[in-house]
Structures are given as C-alpha cells and as structure tokens.
Amino acid sequence: MSFFPEVSQIKYEGPDSTNPLAFRHYNPSEVVEGKTMKDHLRFGVAYWHTFRGMGGDPFGPGCAVRPWEDGTDSLDMALKRVDVAFEFMQKLGVPFYCFHDRDVAPEGDTLAESNKNLDAVVKKLGQKQKDTGINLLWGTANLFSNPRFVHGASTSCNADVFAYAAAQVKKAMEATKELGGVNYVFWGGREGYMNLYNTDLRREFDHLAKFLHLAVEYKKKIGFTGQFLIEPKPKEPTKHQYDSDAAACVAFLRIYGLEKDFKLNIETNHATLAGHSMHHELTYASSYGMLGSIDANRGDELLGWDTDQFPNSLYETAQVMLVVLNQGGLGSGGLNFDAKVRRESFEPIDLFHAHIGGMDAFAHGLKIAAAIRKDGVLKDFVKQRYASWDSGIGADIEAGKAKFDELEAYMLKKGEAEKNSSGRQEMLENVVNRYLR
Ligand code: XUL
Ligand code: CO
Numbered sequence: 001m002s003f004f005p006e007v008s009q010i011k012y013e014g015p016d017s018t019n020p021l022a023f024r025h026y027n028p029s030e031v032v033e034g035k036t037m038k039d040h041l042r043f044g045v046a047y048w049h050t051f052r053g054m055g056g057d058p059f060g061p062g063c064a065v066r067p068w069e070d071g072t073d074s075l076d077m078a079l080k081r082v083d084v085a086f087e088f089m090q091k092l093g094v095p096f097y098c099f100h101d102r103d104v105a106p107e108g109d110t111l112a113e114s115n116k117n118l119d120a121v122v123k124k125l126g127q128k129q130k131d132t133g134i135n136l137l138w139g140t141a142n143l144f145s146n147p148r149f150v151h152g153a154s155t156s157c158n159a160d161v162f163a164y165a166a167a168q169v170k171k172a173m174e175a176t177k178e179l180g181g182v183n184y185v186f187w188g189g190r191e192g193y194m195n196l197y198n199t200d201l202r203r204e205f206d207h208l209a210k211f212l213h214l215a216v217e218y219k220k221k222i223g224f225t226g227q228f229l230i231e232p233k234p235k236e237p238t239k240h241q242y243d244s245d246a247a248a249c250v251a252f253l254r255i256y257g258l259e260k261d262f263k264l265n266i267e268t269n270h271a272t273l274a275g276h277s278m279h280h281e282l283t284y285a286s287s288y289g290m291l292g293s294i295d296a297n298r299g300d301e302l303l304g305w306d307t308d309q310f311p312n313s314l315y316e317t318a319q320v321m322l323v324v325l326n327q328g329g330l331g332s333g334g335l336n337f338d339a340k341v342r343r344e345s346f347e348p349i350d351l352f353h354a355h356i357g358g359m360d361a362f363a364h365g366l367k368i369a370a371a372i373r374k375d376g377v378l379k380d381f382v383k384q385r386y387a388s389w390d391s392g393i394g395a396d397i398e399a400g401k402a403k404f405d406e407l408e409a410y411m412l413k414k415g416e417a418e419k420n421s422s423g424r425q426e427m428l429e430n431v432v433n434r435y436l437r
Contacts, residue, residue, distance in 0.1 A: 317365025
C-alpha cells in the first residue's frame with residue numbers, strides 16, 4: 001500500500017529541469033571537494049513537523065490533508081505512521097531522520113505505559129531502518145508539551161519534574177542508542193523564564209547543568225557513543241531561554257565543565273531570533289570547535305517568531321556551507337530540516353516540494369561555497385588583512401612577548417601606527433555574487 005501514490009522516486013535531472021518533483025542540484029553521488037554531496041549534506045527529515053504537523057495556529061486548528069491519519073494519537077496510528085514516514089523518506093532519498101520521543105509514540109497514562117509505547121515503535125523503526133538504510137541522525141525528548149513541564153523541565157521549581165524529565169531523557173537516550181543514532185539533542189524547551197520576580201535564575205542554571213552532567217554520566221554508563229548537542233534559541237516558548245545563543249551556550253558549558261561533552265546544533269531561525277545571522281552563529285561555534293550539527297530552516301524578515309520555513313536563500317545556504325567546508329565537515333552531524341510547510345500548503349505533495357527545495361538550496365549552496373573556496377579570494381583577503389600579526393610587533397603580542405611597557409616604548413619610538421587599509425566589503429560582496437548562479 002502506498003501513501004504517496006502520485007510520487008515516485010525523486011531523481012536528479014540537472015539545473016535545466018523544470019520538473020517540480022526532481023532535483024536540479026542535489027545529485028547524491030556527485031563529488032565536491034573529494035566527497036559526495038550525500039556525505040557533505042547528510043540531510044535529515046524532522047518527524048515532528050513532517051509527520052505530526054497538521055498546520056494548527058493560534059487562530060485555528062490544523063487543516064492539513066493527511067489521508068492516512070485516523071484522528072487519534074493511538075499506538076496503532078503511531079505504528080502506521082512509521083510506514084508513511086519511511087515511504088516518504090525513501091522516495092525523497094534522504095539518509096537520516098530525527099525525532100522526539102513523543103513524536104513517534106503516544107504518551108501513556110503513566111511513565112511505564114509511555115515507555116512501553118516507545119519500545120513498540122522503536123522496534124518498528126529499527127526494522128524499517130534496516131530495510132531502507134535510512135538512519136537516525138538524532139533523537140531527543142519532548143520536555144515541553146505536557147502540562148507538567150509548565151515551569152520547565154530540569155529548571156522547574158518542582159523537583160519531581162526534574163526527576164520525571166531525567167527518566168524521560170534516560171529512556172530517549174536508550175532508544176537513540178538502540179536505533180544507532182549518531183547524536184542526541186538537548187533543546188531547552190521551556191528551560192527559561194517569563195518573569196524574574198518569581199525566578200531563582202542561578203539555581204535554575206545550576207539545575208540545568210546538574211541535569212546535563214547526569215546525562216553525560218548515564219551516556220558513559222550505557223556506552224552510547226553519539227555526540228551530545230545543545231540547540232541554542234533565545235526566546236519562544238519562554239521570554240528568555242537559558243540557551244539563548246551560541247556564545248551563551250559555550251559560556252554556560254565552560255562555567256559548568258561540560259564543554260568536552262557537548263557541541264552545538266545551530267538552527268537558522270533561532271539565530272535570527274537572537275538578532276544574529278546564521279553565518280555569525282555558525283562562525284562563532286565553529287571557531288571554538290563547537291559546531292556539531294545544523295537545523296536547517298529560515299524565518300521571515302517581517303515576522304518576529306519562529307516560522308520554521310524551508311530554506312531557500314542561496315546567500316544563506318552558501319554561507320552555511322562555507323563554514324561547514326572550512327571546518328572540514330560536520331562529523332556525525334547533518335542538515336536536519338527543522339521546517340514545516342505553511343498552513344496553506346495542506347496537501348501531502350507539498351511535503352515533497354518543501355524538502356526538494358530545501359535540499360536543492362543546500363546542494364546549490366555547497367557548489368557555490370566550493371567555487372568560492374577554489375577561487376581563494378576571501379581566504380587570501382583575510383590572511384592579508386591580518387598580516388601585521390604574522391611578524392614583528394604583532395607576532396610578539398600574540399606570543400606574549402610584548403607587555404604594556406614594551407608596547408609603549410615601541411609606539412613612542414615609532415610615533416604613529418601604520419596606515420590602515422580598506423576593508424573592501426563591497427568588492428568582496430561583488431566577488432561572492434559572481435558565484436551565485
Ligand atoms: C524548537 C526546535 C526543536 C528542536 C528539538 O524551536 O527547534 O524542535 O530542534 O527539540
Ligand atoms: Co530545532
């Protein structure tokens with residue numbers, strides 16, 4: 001039985017193709033900088049948006065047409081949905097998927113029942129992974145939807161809620177390990193505050209760190225070898241999320257001695273909500289060896305919330321891939337489409353159009369980034385721009401050989417600093433535009 005009878009395997013047809021159900025740039029076996037596109041991009045489908053999203057918004061319920069849904073959150077429906085998901089992912093040709101525990105299996109009346117439901121679905125997911133060769137990029141736990149998490153999970157004022165969250169992460173980590181997941185994500189959910197009058201901020205940060213230390217301990221105990229990732233986001237659902245941006249996360253991890261056990265999963269729309277570009281967040285994380293994976297999507301310049309749209313800007317995908325290529329790849333990470341179709345795009349086929357567009361935007365961005373790197377103009381320019389640090393007084397400062405006394409003596413003798421040269425921003429922007437085709 002087919003859930004997407006109108007769609008056959010999506011194929012690469014080249015840049016001139018006008019077939020909306022074909023790739024124009026994503027050619028999985030095409031080699032770029034010595035590696036296939038499939039291995040560079042490591043695309044993943046987000047179970048929550050693509051198989052659970054029904055398009056509801058604060059003004060109306062979901063209106064997505066999903067003929068396979070029976071309107072329940074039953075275990076039977078969850079098992080059937082696995083068939084839907086794997087048919088979709090296979091036809092799309094993605095190597096990975098990602099999920100929260102509660103996306104794939106229904107929450108039961110008790111924790112024990114929820115765990116049993118998860119076991120049943122994980123068994124089927126494992127079988128499907130074996131049949132198709134599609135793997136788990138990362139698993140995670142939903143610690144934000146159930147009303148018990150109203151004040152947060154590990155940062156809740158209620159210690160029992162911390163314990164519940166720990167039990168849930170323990171189980172989700174076991175499920176991820178069982179499915180051969182190569183990463184495990186911690187997105188803060190409701191770890192943040194709405195108002196400081198009722199909040200002990202320091203205590204909540206301490207609890208968050210305690211929780212992550214316990215997770216690291218358990219990871220070692222069960223021999224789970226996937227990479228732990230923290231996903232920064234500045235606001236939504238809370239007014240202030242503790243993992244607000246890449247710099248805040250790196251500082252938090254270092255303060256609490258967690259920096260060796262975690263990397264970051266950077267999401268485009270979270271970067272822009274934080275008032276940064278995706279290019280900035282990636283560059284910051286990568287500079288400190290902390291860029292582990294990417295949630296690929298985009299926001300809307302005129303809207304101030306997490307719209308989670310599919311990526312389509314070649315400027316942005318080229319910048320992302322420049323950072324990724326510059327750091328030699330994402331390792332165990334990948335590009336997970338944490339993105340949803342618009343409420344108005346309610347037919348099943350829209351899920352294909354959305355993912356095809358996102359995959360092509362990144363494949364195209366990869367080719368552009370590789371061409372820019374081959375040209376070398378950006379790298380050479382930056383090298384030249386900092387040349388004063390490669391010898392003389394600059395090299396002495398970097399080597400710790402020049403103190404304030406020496407620097408004063410140096411400048412008194414020299415009289416004036418060397419002339420500055422132009423940053424040439426417009427010229428460099430023109431260079432980048434040359435490759436955007
Ligand atoms: C929420 C978000 C999450 C995480 C996983 O904005 O991005 O879906 O990616 O919990
Ligand atoms: Co995300």
